[in-house]
Amino acid sequence: MEEVASKVLSTKPTLFSYFRSSASWRVRLVLALKGIEFTYQAVNITKDGGAQQYSEDYAKMNPMNRVPALFIDGKCLGESIAIIEYLEETRPDTRKVFPSDPYLRAKARQLTEIINSGIQPLQNLEVLNKIEDELKGDRKEWAQHFIKKGMNAFEEIIKETRGKYCIGDEVSIADVCLIPQCFAAERFGVDLATFPNIKEIRDSLTGLPEFIAGDLKSQPDYVA
Amino acid sequence: MEEVASKVLSTKPTLFSYFRSSASWRVRLVLALKGIEFTYQAVNITKDGGAQQYSEDYAKMNPMNRVPALFIDGKCLGESIAIIEYLEETRPDTRKVFPSDPYLRAKARQLTEIINSGIQPLQNLEVLNKIEDELKGDRKEWAQHFIKKGMNAFEEIIKETRGKYCIGDEVSIADVCLIPQCFAAERFGVDLATFPNIKEIRDSLTGLPEFIAGDLKSQPDYVA
Known part of the structure; x- marks a missing residue:
């Protein structure tokens, strides 16, 4: 988690993710479908009883203490579906993941x-x-x-x-x-x-x- | 459930709801905020082990066997959040329930x-x-x-x-x-x-x- 501060200063979005988390996986797929480059920040939710996601630093980004969180456009978002809707709305020139009808x-x-x-x-x-x-x-x-x-x-x-x-x-x-x-x-x-x-x-x-x-x-x- | 067929033929949307269901309650609130008139069809999810929501008729409308379901515009929708997003998108002249920013x-x-x-x-x-x-x-x-x-x-x-x-x-x-x-x-x-x-x-x-x-x-x- 010490690296968080430096990562979030980059202009690329940073995804806080755990490889097996299905909610993180959804956001990774949408970032890939939309061709949005991002920095991957692993959060190990199984190690030491979830110490990383329950750290004070991480809770500031996502008070639910869960992955994923996405730092984007200078702000931090949590909840995979909210993140995906945000990407769809704010990146209109990328591939759509919601049907038009x-x-x-x-x-x-x-x-x-x-x-x-x-x-x-x-x-x-x-x-x-x-x-x-x-x-x-x-x-x-x-x-x-x-x-x-x-x-x-x-x-x-x-x-x-x-x-x-x-x-x-x-x-x-x-x-x-x-x-x-x-x-x-x-x-x-x-x-x-x-x-x-x-x-x-x-x-x-x-x-x-x-x-x-x-x-x-x-x-x-x-x-x- | 026998009344379902007649109800869904009306032009007003029909909400299949249980008074205490929090998901039904959300949709009721949005219908009220948007001023959309609807027919209320009670589904008793506690009676007879949930027989009403597990009936064949109801499952056709919502295969998750849950309330709410909303029959609207000739189609049936399930999942409260999907219903609310649909109402927001298809009734642009009604009060918004999503912030504009x-x-x-x-x-x-x-x-x-x-x-x-x-x-x-x-x-x-x-x-x-x-x-x-x-x-x-x-x-x-x-x-x-x-x-x-x-x-x-x-x-x-x-x-x-x-x-x-x-x-x-x-x-x-x-x-x-x-x-x-x-x-x-x-x-x-x-x-x-x-x-x-x-x-x-x-x-x-x-x-x-x-x-x-x-x-x-x-x-x-x-x-x-």
Whole structure:
């Protein structure tokens, strides 16, 4: 965290990220899709009980003590969806990640929220640690329940909206949320074959250069 | 649910809502702020183990089996934040609930997501039932933990952005999310005096006619 002060003085945005964090991953994908160069600042959310994200310096940037945070245009933003909406609004000359049709925009945001508020908050590290350590529950079973429920709903909706990707043939925020969610699903033992539309779209997305650039394995803090 | 078919044929939007659902409450507030007339269709999410929201008819409208859903412009939308963004985009002549400045819009969305994805998914009925019934945990303790964490972060951010309301002196989506969250906090025994900025803003909001119209007590399905 000592490097924070120097990094945030650069003109390029600085992304505070953890390679496996699905919310960080979403923002990395959108930065790549929009071709916005940025400085990567790793925040290790698993080391020393999350000491880095709970440090006083980091809390000033993001009082939720979470990754990602994005320092951009002289200000600091938190919450992946808020960051992505900001990038879309303030960089109108870059590739759009929201469909132009209002109804399809709403569907893209509905799909986004199914993952962002419907699944991810229930499969994140802090919650699973509480389930296992405090309540002696089975973290995998807990995570699987919410992942299956959310991905079922996602699968139903994209049957109507999909083309090559979740909303027609253009990559959108829904795809950006889907990719890290698919990784998390498989990590917790959910078989994607149960969701044939999701699986097909996932397979179309993973080869795109922007999705390779944003992938967890491409990050400087990646550990196998 | 038998009435669904007839209701959705009307030209006014139909809101599928449960009086105490905080996500339904947000949409009610935005409909009131924008002066959009709508038909209220109660969905009782607590009766018969949630039979209404899990019915086949309802799942067609919202595959997440949750309230709210909004039938509008001949289509059905789910997820409160997606619905609110849609209303803002498609009703440009109504009162805005997002600030016009891009940075403040981002802060409004960040505050929104602190509640929408940071707190609400962890205090909702299904999760608390699992905590209590399956894991024999204390639902109140669980809810309090996440409510306090999220509201602490919310309080920190509004110290910078607030005026009479969360973002300056105009009511925004952040206030719309805050009001039902304050109700939930008090319901789970969290003392709002710990968050003086939140409390002051809450007290400024609750007397506004739109907030009275959207309040849980003003709904036809309200039960004390």
